Amino acid sequence: MKIGIAAAHRQRIKRHVRRGWKILNEWANVKGSAANAAERAVLHAWRAAGIPDAVPASDMPQGGQTETAPLDLVDLAETRRIVESALASFKTQPNPQEAAGRQITWR
Structure with a gap:
């Protein structure tokens, strides 16, 4: 599994796909x-849970x-919960000066 941030133009996502x-x-x-x-x-x-990177840089x-972890060692639902919790803390503090981005989770 990989977590990452990509801009709206999605070029990084296309490369991963x-x-x-x-x-x-x-x-x-x-x-x-x-x-x-x-x-x-x-x-x-x-x-913190001792989960290592899933792939070497050469791959x-x-x-x-x-930003990767072996899919068999991570819980997708828990990962979603962590993302939602972190994002919720920012919903009350918008900053219009920041560029929009996208939070992406890949497998």
């Missing part, structure tokens, strides 16, 4: 700091290997 990744969830119109916080929260939870020339 071409390499066999599938989109499992997408949160649209998420502002930059909220997307970053959600990604950090998921990565922190995975690493992801487009980057992002540090």
